[in-house]
Amino acid sequence: MQNAKPLPSYLVQRYQGWKATSYKENESWYRRLAEEGQHPRAMVISCCDSRVHVTSIFGADQGEFFIHRNIANLVPPYEPDGDRHGTSATVEYAVTALKVAHIVVMGHSSCGGVQGCHDMCSGKAPELEEKSSFVGRWMDILRPGYEKVKHIEDESERKRALEKEAVLTSLANLMTFPFVQQAVEGGQLSLHGVWHNIGEGSLEHYLPEEGVFKAV
Incomplete structure (x- = not known):
């Protein structure tokens, strides 16, 4: 080479x-x-963003986390015949081979991938609509999330809401994987959603019974 x-x-x-x-x-x-x-206790799905340092945030040692990073911390829906197997293969290995007890999806503030989805879906980034755009086609996963927040008038609030929708979209898509659903319903696996504010160093976790993110 x-x-x-x-x-x-x-x-x-x-x-x-x-x-x-x-x-x-x-x-x-x-x-x-x-x-x-390796015998990690948890899998963490986080963004590729260089400012998000998962092991530092949770004080993790080597061997403790099985980490997968991608643009905007997204998990695609279960599609055995699809073409986005990188993340799906990682989830499969974590659940079926490593038997992790937890999967944590971590979103964050000022996410460039989420910004791209926002701009694409609002018509401000036509280049991402091109079939040749890998980022655009990946961010298609978050289109349903944009539909849920597009009514928010304040743009900064809309983007922050979309960052959190990226977490919720991934959590929902995780449950479309049969082996994830089986492990969750059997009590061997729990799913968690968190959102990290980079500048403030704060962390919020999703509380399903209230339907909101709250500070930990």
Whole structure:
């Protein structure tokens, strides 16, 4: 592969620093993880956004979270004959092979993917409507969510509501997977929705009995 290049020097330096400190201080733990395999308690589905650092937010150690990241933390509906199997395959592995006890869907403030969906659905981003747009076709998953919030007059409030609809859409779509539904109804798995405000560092979780997100 002629187009690949060695790592940038700053990444090499950071790796060497990690190897000499964090790894060295916890070498026995890393070796145990390698020998015994992974047994994460939870799967976290979060956005690709570089500002959302799931392990830091929850203070998680290596081996504790099985993490999947994609644009706008979306889970597509169960479609065995579809073409969006990356996220679906991760969910399947987490539930059927790793037997995680929890799946947490984490949305966040100022989400670029949600912004794209908002602009596309409101007619402001025709380029995302093109069949060749991978982002646009992925954000089609959230179109039903936009329909639920488009009546909100204030644009900033509408976008924030859509960020939370992305979480709820993913939770609803998770239940269309037979193995997820079976595990939830059997009491082996629980689903959770959270929304993170990056600037404030706050976290809200969805309370289904009230139908709202509230601060934890």
